[in-house]
Amino acid sequence: LKAVIVTIGDEILTGHIVDTNAAWLAARLSEIGFEVIKKISIGDDREAIMATLKEMTGVTSLVLITGGLGPTPDDVTRKALFDFFESTPVEDPAVLRQVQSFMEKRGRPLTDLNRKQALVAHNCKVIPNNIGTAPGMWFEKRGTIFVAMPGVPFEMQEMFNSYLQGMLKEHFALPSFIVRQVLLTGIGESFLAEEIKQWEKNLPPSIHLSYLPSPGMITLRLTARDENRDALEQEVESQLRKLQTLIPSYIYGYDNDTLEAVVGRMLWEHGKTLSLAESCTGGAIGRMIVNVPGASRYFKGGVIAYSNEIKINVLGVPESVLGNFGAVSRETVCAMAEGVRKLFDTDYAVAVSGIAGPEGGTEEKPVGTVWIAVTSKEETTAEKFSFGDDDRQRNITKSAIAALNLLRKSIQII
């Protein structure tokens, strides 16, 4: 079952808006079993719309169209649809009532433009718009279903959820579909590809794998499709177990997990508290931790010790340690972590000190050199990272992720 998404609007082509409708619809269609083979964006241009509709007719099972259904002159989609499907516009009483009630609720008069919204194609199924004025229209031509929906995201989403999803499931006999995500950190994309080469090669054809990298992280996305849902679920689970055995230390979570939520859950479950001593990250680790609602149950806070003066005066790092080893050293981050753990009276503390760049690098400690320490009542460990990145923002982001990951591994041991 192949589907194409067509989004219409000049504002998409000038880059003034990011086309979130296409992504939203693609996700929903994929979930219910369609394979989206193409997304197309075109302007409010009759010729381009007609040509696109023609190109898809008889070739694909479903074409979802959004945008350009409004009543103003620059909304040319409806007119083009009427021409393409050789439709006669007829006033739909139910749509007219909805438009009237919509305007009444807002204390506005019903204009001729509003009234035009009730004109639908005589040869379409009308799809109600419960929260706006432009109805959706469902057409069929040479075996292809065309559905036109409004471009306002919340109207389109409501229409899809309330009506279209059910109509599609009924019209097409939809196969089973599973999407799973494996979330990794601490390994680069090409190294990961090497490590799991054999596993990837042995994946059955029903499972498709993609790599989704972001700074400091990689998501492996498994998309599986098959007639037999139970067998498919078992196959996916079995593949995930194999992967888990292959690269256990890089996997921090699955599906909608986040690193900060995983670490937070571990702290909460073990009844442990956390404090931070951040130098080069400047608050980035704390910012991630408070992403999680309820973080106050385990996170007491931290010290942003950006200057050495604060490392000494607030965290109690000995001047001699800074003098002998420098701010970016095992000795300094360990002293920072131990200092903040004492000051904040927490079970765990994490400290980071590094050179985010673009200035401040030396031959011995180039930009991207970062020391991270984790301390608990039992022990203090530290690790050196070489992110080797010229970009300050990415070095900061990668440092914060690496710090949370080191903490995750430390808690995992207990």
Next chain:
Amino acid sequence: LKAVIVTIGDEILTGHIVDTNAAWLAARLSEIGFEVIKKISIGDDREAIMATLKEMTGVTSLVLITGGLGPTPDDVTRKALFDFFESTPVEDPAVLRQVQSFMEKRGRPLTDLNRKQALVAHNCKVIPNNIGTAPGMWFEKRGTIFVAMPGVPFEMQEMFNSYLQGMLKEHFALPSFIVRQVLLTGIGESFLAEEIKQWEKNLPPSIHLSYLPSPGMITLRLTARDENRDALEQEVESQLRKLQTLIPSYIYGYDNDTLEAVVGRMLWEHGKTLSLAESCTGGAIGRMIVNVPGASRYFKGGVIAYSNEIKINVLGVPESVLGNFGAVSRETVCAMAEGVRKLFDTDYAVAVSGIAGPEGGTEEKPVGTVWIAVTSKEETTAEKFSFGDDDRQRNITKSAIAALNLLRKSIQII
């Protein structure tokens, strides 16, 4: 000059990621004088890629392609390009050096997969990737220019800004254009539209205005295009002066300024230092401040006082203040700001305490209620904000922005 943008990747078609590359490229192409007539997204699928390239050949002036240039097996774009343009893959020494240096900086060995990145088409112009491993490639076929770039947004953007923009200007002899950005905070989009309605109405047709809102901020983008560059520059400058007079207090900067860089420059110029006391923002203000290279010249650090215990024990907020007024109050943020300024011995200090949500709101202090204080040797001022947002992340971001803006206004007075 017509352009088509083609984004390639299964993750786009499954809706797993929102295709921001297409919007970014559409905006940049529109600015420099191209008319983007279509955006197409297809999967990592050789047939679909070949068919799309064929469809565009000789029909449009420019085709920009992103995605699928990586070294992993699911990146099929490069292979398809080689086939379509009948190219022989040759190892490019400059690209190989960049890949080697990229891996070296990260202390990693050069794998065969890495090495493959240096294989480029013999009949393309190579476009360097300064911050990644996959180079861009520029092809020409029957009068159409095809440019393939990596799909990682920051690599693609860097490549466009550093190289492609200039190459396009030269190849297509593009007309003059000016883009200026006015950066605002502290006002909502619809209020801003009201305030500048008359000014907007009187803009000459050569100047196009767009509103680009993001959480807590709005960018007004003026795009001007004309044959006579001098006259155009004068016109734009004159319009910017009018706007500055109309809404001076909301404008924090222009063009590539950032709020944190503007505030940092003010602190540095006045020879002042800064510390922070962050509660609900959890480090978000610090994270913004250290975005700016050289922030250590004025930023000493801060205390993330997420729990009341830390507000009392580290910042010295009296228990009676917390008891009588609560953590989210004028009295508490003022005490937090004064406490951290003393502890860190800085000229200025900023403190934030609020309810980020989704839990913790009351009738009197609903989610989105945030108190911010700024203190200096001379005085302490505080302001209450009601962001009225149900979204935790947006409340945190808006709080951090409002805090920096309040600091900006305080320093402006001296």
